Amino acid sequence: MMAMLQDLAxxxxxxxxxxxxxxxxxxxxxIVALAGPWVxxxxxxxxxxxxxxQGPGWRAPLGxxxxxxxxxxxxxxxxxxxxxxxxASVAIGGSAGxxxxxAAAYYPRAxxxxxxxxxxxxxxxxxxxxxxxxxxxxxxxxxxxTSLALSTMPLTARMIRATAGIEMxxxxxxxxxxxxxxxxxxxxxxxMPNCLSTLIxxxxxxxxxxxxxxxxxxxxxxxxxxxxxxxxxxxxxGRNFLFYAPHVAILPALxxxxxxxxxxxxxxSLRDVVDRRGS
Amino acid sequence: MSAPPVLxxxxxxxxxxxRDGGGVTRAVDGVSLEIMAGETLALVGESGCGKSTTAxxxxxxxxxxxxxxxxxxxxxxxxxxxxLRRMRRRFQFVFQDPFASLNPRxxxxxxxxxxxxxxxxxxxxxxxxxxxxxxxxxxxxxxxARRFAHELSGGQRQRVGxxxxxxxxxxxxxxxxxxxxxxxxxxxxxxxxxSDLKRALGLSYxxxxxxxxxxxxxxxxxxxxxxxxxxxxxTVGSLFGQPAHPYTARxxxxxxxxDPARRQAAHDxxxxxxxxxxxxxxxxxxxxxxxxxxxxxxxxxxxxxxxAIAEGHLVACHRGGELPLPAPFEDAALSSVAQRRLxxxxxxxxxxxxxxxxxxxxxx
Numbered sequence: 001m002m003a004m005l006q007d008l009a010x011x012x013x014x015x016x017x018x019x020x021x022x023x024x025x026x027x028x029x030x031i032v033a034l035a036g037p038w039v040x041x042x043x044x045x046x047x048x049x050x051x052x053x054q055g056p057g058w059r060a061p062l063g064x065x066x067x068x069x070x071x072x073x074x075x076x077x078x079x080x081x082x083x084x085x086x087x088a089s090v091a092i093g094g095s096a097g098x099x100x101x102x103a104a105a106y107y108p109r110a111x112x113x114x115x116x117x118x119x120x121x122x123x124x125x126x127x128x129x130x131x132x133x134x135x136x137x138x139x140x141x142x143x144x145x146t147s148l149a150l151s152t153m154p155l156t157a158r159m160i161r162a163t164a165g166i167e168m169x170x171x172x173x174x175x176x177x178x179x180x181x182x183x184x185x186x187x188x189x190x191x192m193p194n195c196l197s198t199l200i201x202x203x204x205x206x207x208x209x210x211x212x213x214x215x216x217x218x219x220x221x222x223x224x225x226x227x228x229x230x231x232x233x234x235x236x237x238g239r240n241f242l243f244y245a246p247h248v249a250i251l252p253a254l255x256x257x258x259x260x261x262x263x264x265x266x267x268x269s270l271r272d273v274v275d276r277r278g279s
Numbered sequence: 280m281s282a283p284p285v286l287x288x289x290x291x292x293x294x295x296x297x298r299d300g301g302g303v304t305r306a307v308d309g310v311s312l313e314i315m316a317g318e319t320l321a322l323v324g325e326s327g328c329g330k331s332t333t334a335x336x337x338x339x340x341x342x343x344x345x346x347x348x349x350x351x352x353x354x355x356x357x358x359x360x361x362x363l364r365r366m367r368r369r370f371q372f373v374f375q376d377p378f379a380s381l382n383p384r385x386x387x388x389x390x391x392x393x394x395x396x397x398x399x400x401x402x403x404x405x406x407x408x409x410x411x412x413x414x415x416x417x418x419x420x421x422x423x424a425r426r427f428a429h430e431l432s433g434g435q436r437q438r439v440g441x442x443x444x445x446x447x448x449x450x451x452x453x454x455x456x457x458x459x460x461x462x463x464x465x466x467x468x469x470x471x472x473x474s475d476l477k478r479a480l481g482l483s484y485x486x487x488x489x490x491x492x493x494x495x496x497x498x499x500x501x502x503x504x505x506x507x508x509x510x511x512x513x514t515v516g517s518l519f520g521q522p523a524h525p526y527t528a529r530x531x532x533x534x535x536x537x538d539p540a541r542r543q544a545a546h547d548x549x550x551x552x553x554x555x556x557x558x559x560x561x562x563x564x565x566x567x568x569x570x571x572x573x574x575x576x577x578x579x580x581x582x583x584x585x586x587a588i589a590e591g592h593l594v595a596c597h598r599g600g601e602l603p604l605p606a607p608f609e610d611a612a613l614s615s616v617a618q619r620r621l622x623x624x625x626x627x628x629x630x631x632x633x634x635x636x637x638x639x640x641x642x643x
Binding site: 172177179180185190 | 380384
């Protein structure tokens with residue numbers, strides 16, 4: 001834990017302006033998502049048909065949608081949900097991928113089986129997974145998370161398998177083995193912690209992609225359903241009024257863009273830091 | 280030879296098959312060794328001759344292809360995995376690169392506690408006390424327990440590597456080039472530490488190295504390896520005094536001479552002979568024939584096996600024992616080369632011990 005904190009401090013010290021801005025944006029969005037509903041008293045679900053499709057003004061700082069709901073409140077609620085879906089997908093897919101990747105690296109006999117099955121999973125586009133899962137259990141947040149986690153898992157597993165393979169031929173692993181410890185302890189105490197920085201970098205990059213993909217699923221109607229405030233769903237609803245009230249679709253789309261861009265930039269610079277230390 | 284040896288290796292082999300099925304590399308080819316209690320056996324040879332592989336195979340970090348290994352009367356190669364793990368507390372490794380062999384994410388206290396945890400030795404308080412004791416034993420302070428590998432100097436890291444090996448109170452420690460990654464001044468400190476620990480704890484060492492200066496300093500007996508085989512075993516005195524194998528003589532001659540004036544005199548005319556690749560699969564003939572200055576026709580036909588030419592002095596050479604070897608290998612010249620190296624190590628050790636910990640923390 002101490003080592004992780006020290007790493008983090010080192011990364012910040014060496015990072016450039018891009019990293020800091022990206023980090024600030026990601027942190028800012030996270031804080032807004034967490035604290036927003038208590039700070040901005042805007043109801044995302046209160047319908048007011050007399051004030052539908054209004055531009056920004058006193059009543060609603062960012063205007064209203066076709067049912068007169070305040071867009072600011074809906075953006076905050078949508079941000080919460082979108083980030084939560086992304087986090088859940090990356091966490092579930094990432095930890096499953098971590099376990100499978102480590103197992104594949106450690107047990108040569110399991111390696112071929114695990115990797116070939118994951119190759120099959122990898123060959124399906126995420127959107128197709130979404131369709132299949134929606135067909136089985138209906139549209140909703142669960143379907144989004146399941147399909148995104150499923151498509152994250154094989155990518156993470158490959159990354160971890162490669163990293164663990166490199167770590168396992170290092171001297172400290174041989175030293176640990178010569179102490180007489182069990183395979184499981186060797187894996188969890190020695191190999192896994194040294195794969196974590198790779199996992200964190202990869203997950204940051206993947207988080208941006210997952211948010212985008214989740215919004216796409218919701219946009220085409222496979223994810224969360226109206227009236228739930230989710231960024232992709234909001235874009236889908238707003239597109240019908242793109243010519244009279246462009247802000248209804250553009251604002252949530254812009255927010256998606258900012259999230260994805262910040263995550264990609266942050267992931268890239270984290271990768272640079274980790275790579276530099278590795279070489 | 281009354282007490283049984285701590286480690287007895289008989290006919291150990293490790294063959295690697297080429298990936299295309301094209302041939303066999305005999306990395307270790309029928310090595311037999313014995314290490315007595317309290318003895319330091321040095322295993323020397325050029326890089327790639329199978330020194331490290333022998334040690335790793337003997338203690339099953341790599342699975343050997345054949346042979347027998349008895350450790351304290353137990354057949355190591357026949358142990359079940361769980362029994363082998365339990366057994367590992369009795370024999371431990373010290374590795375060449377102390378930075379690479381310490382987990383970068385663990386502090387020294389955790390690294391030293393780990394062998395105790397793995398072998399369920401003592402409760403929390405006892406383990407902490409043991410860690411502090413180990414750190415003091417290798418000349419570090421208790422405050423080093425909270426440091427990470429990148430915060431220590433090379434010498435300090437290797438001290439931790441040694442402390443880790445000693446944590447479970449082993450009887451045999453395999454030191455795989457333990458000082459070759461260190462500064463010469465730090466080498467002397469670490470070698471002194473190893474000698475002190477051996478005396479205090481009654482350890483046996485299998486000491487793998489290519490540095491004959493180090494051998495002279497720490498070893499009781501020396502085994503010289505070439506192309507996966509042992510070509511000569513003798514006590515340090517007789518090996519340095521009367522090398523019986525031409526390869527041993529060449530090795531001794533190749534010991535770096537620090538005085539440029541003497542460097543010329545010790546030049547070996549055969550030194551430029553091309554170094555052959557690994558011993559070919561066909562085992563007929565002595566693998567050193569191509570580089571040997573005293574080879575005879577028989578050497579190409581028939582591989583020599585180890586035979587005794589004096590009490591405790593074995594050599595695998597058809598001409599072993601016949602030789603007073605040619606000019607540059609005379610006793611006086613050889614021992615003076617070794618003496619110079621030894622004297623330098625001694626001087627450095629003295630200088631180092633006068634500024635012991637001070638010096639260690641400055642050198643990196």
